[in-house]
């Protein structure tokens with residue numbers, strides 16, 4: 001589940017004053033209410049904002065015998081982040097005391113956000129805070145039933161966690177979950193399944209099945225190409241989306257796995273300017289996501305771009321399930337993906353012992369047990385520090401003979417002074433073992449050739465990453481390692497739409513109107529701050545490109 005909320009509960013439930021309500025009235029209609037009347041229900045898409053004028057409403061958890069989560073009186077309002085993203089409702093809103101409410105339809109909410117800054121701040125802050133509260137309290141219309149050892153179930157949990165979809169998880173092998181499983185409206189058995197709003201059951205759903213079922217995936221382009229399509233929602237893509245959408249570009253973001261990218265998997269980013277105590281990658285990603293949505297960007301997840309094609313002055317981005325999105329400009333922000341070890345039998349333990357990120361989700365499974373972290377870079381050092389708060393012992397294995405060559409000194413100092421972190425240099429994993437989950441590894445010290453067996457429940461592999469550019473082959477110029485070539489290193493294409501300042505952008509690729517930012521770019525600095533910086537700066541070149549195209553048209 002999500003980490004401690006950074007947005008307080010007080011911000012979640014503000015009371016609007018009379019002038020504020022008066023301004024909202026222009027966007028909705030007033031309606032008399034009766035006890036028991038349902039104003040929106042679990043699973044409803046594009047539901048309305050409900051402002052209480054007289055009487056009271058209850059927000060109830062349908063999956064938990066209509067338990068009342070919040071009662072709202074005059075001046076309070078009902079709705080949460082799904083109102084902006086298009087996700088279906090996770091709770092129901094029922095009249096508990098008759099009176100009057102102002103109903104503001106979905107489109108009206110977007111108009112308020114776009115046109116009234118002070119109300120926009122109140123609504124967006126409250127929506128985001130409520131989502132965090134839902135995540136932390138495990139209140140959900142969504143019940144995931146699956147065993148801890150089921151890799152598919154764990155993949156779905158990771159998808160829900162990383163995309164901040166509220167859920168509760170029940171394990172059919174856990175006796176304390178038996179009665180909850182019996183009452184949640186699902187057929188019996190220990191098969192992995194998801195129960196939606198206590199009515200529909202999805203059997204062994206993929207992340208895409210789930211996204212479709214809860215409306216995460218609703219956005220459809222209506223004929224006209226978007227001004228900007230951003231591929232990848234890591235720090236670079238989210239930043240391009242925030243700046244693009246806030247500067248009036250119709251912006252569509254396509255993300256394969258989870259909003260936040262690599263940064264979203266970092267337990268604590270300590271070198272991002274403005275956060276002296278550090279910030280979790282998950283928190284940073286959530287803030288950026290809310291900001292992008294607030295400015296009107298549409299984010300579609302999970303959707304993988306599989307090809308980029310040029311069509312006159314526009315580009316077509318082909319997606320994995322066959323659909324095609326059209327954009328007048330493209331930002332490639334697909335970053336990089338972790339490298340794997342090559343150990344016999346490792347596939348069987350992916351997600352059930354072998355991990356490529358160390359977030360709370362993985363750490364909880366390693367409580368009071370031993371784990372191994374492989375890698376000599378900052379990400380492995382951070383992971384080892386984080387896991388040391390949960391595991392009884394963290395073995396940090398590094399192939400090289402000197403950590404200082406690859407890791408920041410501040411991290412080395414911390415690791416060396418942490419009692420339950422063992423740094424083992426010139427050491428590698430040679431074997432993984434286990435039944436349904438990982439329970440041991442063999443390691444070898446290359447200096448002494450000594451081998452040892454370690455009983456561990458987690459092997460965290462943090463040995464660098466490769467660029468996600470397979471979908472660009474044959475269209476975009478890549479360097480010898482597969483990163484996208486940009487800027488001065490490229491010859492100007494001579495294309496007329498390139499004549500404006502966009503041709504001078506350090507982020508342009510060999511195709512006019514196609515830019516690359518962040519880790520995917522050849523020669524980029526692999527940092528959150530630089531990815532965010534590039535994502536913001538590139539928007540100026542996009543404006544120049546679009547203006548040049550408009551002149552030519």
Ligand SMILES: Cc1cc2nc3c(=O)[nH]c(=O)nc-3n(C[C@H](O)[C@H](O)[C@H](O)COP(=O)(O)OP(=O)(O)OC[C@H]3O[C@@H](n4cnc5c(N)ncnc54)[C@H](O)[C@@H]3O)c2cc1C
Pocket residue numbers: 231232233234235236237254255256257258259260261262263264265266267268269270271272303304305306333334335336337357358378379382468471517518519520525526527528529531
């Ligand atoms: C564990 C860890 C800890 C880190 N800690 C720090 C730190 O403390 N400080 C720091 O400055 N940096 C840190 N980094 C590095 C930092 O996270 C990256 O430099 C940064 O995330 C790069 O951002 P990006 O947007 O360019 O790419 P990414 O973060 O890689 O995001 C790319 C996104 O594109 C998506 N994608 C890929 N292919 C496709 C496709 N075909 N279609 C659609 N979507 C696609 C991916 O799913 C991903 O979400 C850390 C990295 C890791 C892994």
